[in-house]
Amino acid sequence: MSVPEHRRIFGEHLRELRRDRGWGSQESFAHHVGMDRTYVSGLERGRRNPTLDVIVKLARGLEVTPADLLAPITSTS
């Protein structure tokens, strides 16, 4: 399955932020935000297409703003 560029970028940034904010494992972060580890894994690999509600939930869990979470996605990517 091909992954849209903006989702790949989102996923990489999510992984980076998760580690930077001290959540070393997908498992611990998933538990923190009340999601399944496989879902977090899918997000980080760009396989899942999160809704605004999910983006806001992830941002809260990372203590960043939703805009921060989307920051590396340019208009064309």
Add this chain to the structure above:
Amino acid sequence: MSVPEHRRIFGEHLRELRRDRGWGSQESFAHHVGMDRTYVSGLERGRRNPTLDVIVKLARGLEVTPADLLAPITSTS
């Protein structure tokens, strides 16, 4: 149906950006981005929960970044 605060804020901001960028009607903007007018209306009223793919599509249509589109949503809203 109650509308989550972050979706209400997103919807108001989308409406504001649409008008600022010169799309006077939901109909013309919907046609521009290849969505249904009723869907754009639902987004602007906070009734719909757009995916990342949709957020990116809207941002492209408005010629702003996806982060710009989410900018007014704070971590707590």
